[in-house]
Amino acid sequence: MTSTLEVIKVGIADMNTVKAPQIIRTSGLGSCVGVIIYDEIKKIAGLAHVMLPESSLAREQKINKAKYADTAIIELLALLLKMGACKTNLRAKLAGGAQMFKFSGGSDLMRIGPRNVEAVKKELIRLNIRIISEDTGGSSGRTIEFNPETSLLNIRTVNQGTKDI
Amino acid sequence: MMNYMNTISSVHLDILKEIGNIGAGHAATALSTLLDKKIDMTVPDVKIVTFDEMMDMAGGPENIVAGVFLRIEGEAPGSMFFLLPIEQATAFIQDMLDDQHFDLQEWQTNELALSALQELGNILSGSYLSSLSDFTKLSLYPSVPALSIDMVGAIVSFGLVELSQVSDYAIVIDTAFNEEQKMEKQEVRGHFFLLPDPDSFSIIFQALGVSDHD
Numbered sequence: 152m153t154s155t156l157e158v159i160k161v162g163i164a165d166m167n168t169v170k171a172p173q174i175i176r177t178s179g180l181g182s183c184v185g186v187i188i189y190d191e192i193k194k195i196a197g198l199a200h201v202m203l204p205e206s207s208l209a210r211e212q213k214i215n216k217a218k219y220a221d222t223a224i225i226e227l228l229a230l231l232l233k234m235g236a237c238k239t240n241l242r243a244k245l246a247g248g249a250q251m252f253k254f255s256g257g258s259d260l261m262r263i264g265p266r267n268v269e270a271v272k273k274e275l276i277r278l279n280i281r282i283i284s285e286d287t288g289g290s291s292g293r294t295i296e297f298n299p300e301t302s303l304l305n306i307r308t309v310n311q312g313t314k315d316i
Numbered sequence: 317m318m319n320y321m322n323t324i325s326s327v328h329l330d331i332l333k334e335i336g337n338i339g340a341g342h343a344a345t346a347l348s349t350l351l352d353k354k355i356d357m358t359v360p361d362v363k364i365v366t367f368d369e370m371m372d373m374a375g376g377p378e379n380i381v382a383g384v385f386l387r388i389e390g391e392a393p394g395s396m397f398f399l400l401p402i403e404q405a406t407a408f409i410q411d412m413l414d415d416q417h418f419d420l421q422e423w424q425t426n427e428l429a430l431s432a433l434q435e436l437g438n439i440l441s442g443s444y445l446s447s448l449s450d451f452t453k454l455s456l457y458p459s460v461p462a463l464s465i466d467m468v469g470a471i472v473s474f475g476l477v478e479l480s481q482v483s484d485y486a487i488v489i490d491t492a493f494n495e496e497q498k499m500e501k502q503e504v505r506g507h508f509f510l511l512p513d514p515d516s517f518s519i520i521f522q523a524l525g526v527s528d529h530d
């Protein structure tokens with residue numbers, strides 16, 4: 152018997168939340184980081200597709216909170232708590248932060264992937280959310296899908312196959 | 317800084333279209349000469365789009381493409397992408413290497429194929445940029461192009477890093493091209509994306525004698 156699961160898609164610099172049996176997905180992560188915060192017991196999860204490490208980089212008046220690691224994670228946390236998640240049950244998984252292109256020189260711009268990963272982790276640690284697993288770095292794009300029913304994060308790449316973490 | 321999107325008028329969009337026309341026109345000619353094939357090019361499309369919409373212009377974030385990325389350095393910095401559907405990239409490489417059995421499964425291990433594709437990117441972006449530089453009289457030069465065969469989302473988002481610090485929208489100068497006869501199949505089109513950095517727009521407009529607020 153097959154059942155069709157409802158998949159909620161999250162775009163770039165965006166975030167959303169789901170409750171089992173829904174699953175949540177974001178496609179084509181490169182230097183961006185997909186961070187999932189979930190409550191294993193209540194089976195609630197949120198995903199943010201983070202593009203930049205810090206909102207201090209912003210040169211815009213109105214900030215899109217989902218775009219920056221330091222504003223996205225705290226916002227996602229607030230959304231999950233509002234849905235009834237329990238702060239002490241919250242765990243995190245993350246994927247992305249690749250270096251898609253290799254350049255000589257290696258300016259800060261080129262290191263954006265690793266910088267995004269560092270910023271996301273720093274923020275999760277600051278908020279006392281334990282990181283259960285991660286698949287970060289490398290030079291491959293990733294499409295990720297999280298199922299709050301199983302707490303598994305499925306990661307699909309073009310060149311490195313598929314895995315669950 | 318001012319929200320640069322709000323200052324863009326239809327005159328500006330026409331200028332950007334002309335830039336795409338000239339740049340991609342020269343690049344298409346270079347491609348045609350290199351492969352000894354007729355290459356068709358669409359009229360450039362200049363669009364103000366969300367980042368997600370930009371991915372959709374190249375077949376969606378999960379579509380697998382061969383992407384050549386380079387930074388434009390000089391007086392009007394920006395990013396440029398040359399995106400090829402895998403089928404088209406394979407056909408081009410087969411022609412360049414004169415090996416009709418070349419298979420895209422060999423991508424990662426075939427050094428020769430990778431450097432052929434890189435060289436293709438080099439030639440095309442070089443001709444696009446030099447015609448742009450002639451037209452605007454601005455000094456523009458390309459970084460060494462970098463190659464990646466991966467998902468559109470992963471490739472294109474990298475070129476949005478500069479832009480994303482200022483806006484959630486991109487002004488994309490998009491020119492699609494294809495080998496003649498395959499034109500009816502949208503999905504096998506290649507794309508040139510030119511993404512000037514936010515501060516470069518007014519520099520380009522001024523270089524062409526149009527003020528920011530025309």
